Amino acid sequence: QLPAYVDRRWVEAFQETSVPTVAEFCLEMYRRMGLLEGIRVARSGDAAFRRAACDVPEFFVDAPYEGEIVRARFLSGELKLHKGGDSYETLPPMNFTKEHISPTRDTRLRWMQSVLHCTHYVTGAGEQAYLRAEDAPEITYVNRNPIDRSDEAYTELT
Numbered sequence: 001q002l003p004a005y006v007d008r009r010w011v012e013a014f015q016e017t018s019v020p021t022v023a024e025f026c027l028e029m030y031r032r033m034g035l036l037e038g039i040r041v042a043r044s045g046d047a048a049f050r051r052a053a054c055d056v057p058e059f060f061v062d063a064p065y066e067g068e069i070v071r072a073r074f075l076s077g078e079l080k081l082h083k084g085g086d087s088y089e090t091l092p093p094m095n096f097t098k099e100h101i102s103p104t105r106d107t108r109l110r111w112m113q114s115v116l117h118c119t120h121y122v123t124g125a126g127e128q129a130y131l132r133a134e135d136a137p138e139i140t141y142v143n144r145n146p147i148d149r150s151d152e153a154y155t156e157l158t
Contacts, residue, residue, distance in 0.1 A: 042116060047099040054114035055098075056107035062100045063091055071102065110135040 003011050013032045019025050023043075030036050042049055060071040063079055072079035072091050079091040103111040109121075113136040122142045123131055133141055 049115055050099050052115045053111050056103045056111050058104040058107050059101045061096045063094060105130060
């Protein structure tokens with residue numbers, strides 16, 4: 001279906017891109033499209049990023065669970081894995097460092113800003129509902145235009 005919507009070069013780029021994760025796939029496609037020229041990409045999952053970030057009181061911990069890594073909420077000194085609805089499983093205690101920590105929704109802005117030091121932040125409608133601008137007053141917040149048909153959103157590059 002892709003050839004019906006985009007130029008052949010983007011179909012070829014899509015077919016040639018082979019990376020292990022969706023995030024890496026998107027970054028590689030954006031790079032091939034020239035959308036990342038002059039942009040420094042910082043990945044919040046990188047150990048160096050996490051080490052550089054400020055401490056936050058509410059966070060998740062990357063923890064082993066049934067042969068994979070999951071994000072368990074650290075609450076009252078315990079790791080809690082959300083199982084759906086009101087159901088949580090308490091995971092065994094483990095030692096963890098900043099490299100294992102990622103913030104909750106309410107602490108993410110301050111955590112990311114402590115590393116990125118951005119001047120502007122484009123927010124979608126969902127973020128506008130919970131983002132606490134007072135956590136980073138130095139940022140200019142820009143409301144993103146609504147995307148009516150996101151499944152068809154694409155900009156042709158010439």
